Amino acid sequence: MRIALLSPLPPEQSGIADYALAWRDAMRAAGVEVATPFAGAPLTAEADALAARMQDVAWDDFDLVHAELGGGRCGEFLALEWLAHYRPGLPLTATAHDPERLIWRPAALPGPLALASRLPRRAYQAAALLADPWTLARERRLAARLSRLIALTETGAACLARRMRLPAGKVVCIAHGNHEVADVRLPPPQPLRLLYFGFLYRGKGIEDLLDALALLAAMEPDARRQVRLTLAGGVAPDVAFGSAGSYLDELRRRLAELRLGEDMVTWRLDVPADEIPALIQAHHVMVLPYRESRKLAWLGQMRGTSGGLSWAAACGRGVVSSDARAFAEEVSHGNGAVYPQGDSRALAGELARLLREPGRAIAFGRKAAELGARRAWPKTAERFQAAFAAVLREGEA
Helix, strand or coil, X not given: CEEEEECCCCCCXXXXXXXXXXXXXXXXXXXXXXXXXXXXXXXXXXXXXXXXXXXXXXXXXXXXXXXXXXXCCCHHHHHHHHHHHHCCCCCEEEEECCCCCCCCCCCCCCHHHHHHHHCCHHXXXXXXXXXXXXXXXXXHHHHHHCXXXXXXXXXHHHHHHXXXXXXXXXXXXXXXXXXXXXXXXXXXXXXXXXXXXXXXXXXXXXXXXXXXXXXXXXXXXXXXXXXXXEEEECCCHHHHEECCEEHHHHHHHHHXXXXXXXXXXXXXXXXXXXXXXXXXXXXXXXXXXXXXXXXXXXCCCCCCCCHHHHHHHHCCXXXXXXXXXXXXXXXXXXXXXXXXXXXXXXXXXXXXXXXXXXXXXXXXXXXXXXXXXXXXXXXXXXXXXXXXXXXXXXXXX
């Protein structure tokens, strides 16, 4: 089986790029030939340039093309459209990382709305909202042409199938794969070590976590001595230091306002990949305080998952997460606790319970390790192989 993978890859800093690299390596280890024809040069959304690059690839050499869709990118979506039109006999599949939609924003604004691309950001956003019926119709057209769509959660698969109006069996759930990590015992019960791990961007709800930590310090007299939080993850300059100013500086100011010093909060930025397991296993639980985007709520419900959740399972560590995205499903295996997104007081309550009941983190970690074993990348690669084999059999029928 020879597959072409259309996806961002490291050194691009994104969860999808990291996922795609792990996916490619797992598939190759399983004996599948995976080519990355556009590695090192992201696909452009400019139609003529994209068409020229697509024409340079010998697509007849592949049995199937698989794409990773999401993260606000349109290049892979447009490449699939091109292939559906110019290579109609070539099986096409994709993993939708942000269901219930494929791309959420227009690949190109239609008609007179195209002029908004030259206007200030708010004007463009308003035009994109007006163009959403066209965007959704375009997503549905492509979804109907794909042989199979993959979602990482059952919640996401159901939402995607419903929104894209796809028949039963067209969308398959294959959970986010996990790296295989040797088991390491939890640290001693005190201090309680909490970890936020992920890209440090606005919209991740990190402010809610800091507020909850301050509330915990007020609720529990010994919390300042017994609780440690590490803020760790990647920092992409175009996001963390964008036009709104430095997000990291905002967080540091908030820490100062809440009187949360280095005795309670430490930083680990841009953690090398080979140090991630040790970092996670040096903590008792991971905390993911994500919030839904109010802007995206106009367009639908985002029901994806998180690479952080995958790492927690791989490392045998439980998770306290908000109920954003499809996190409630991912933390429904006895591997953690869920609280209402944006509710810092509820999050503080969950942290207080962990502080008072050390056995809770142990139980979470045990279930997380069991989940991680079921989702190890070799087993995940087998599930993808089975899905692709079914697609190829359908094409031969």
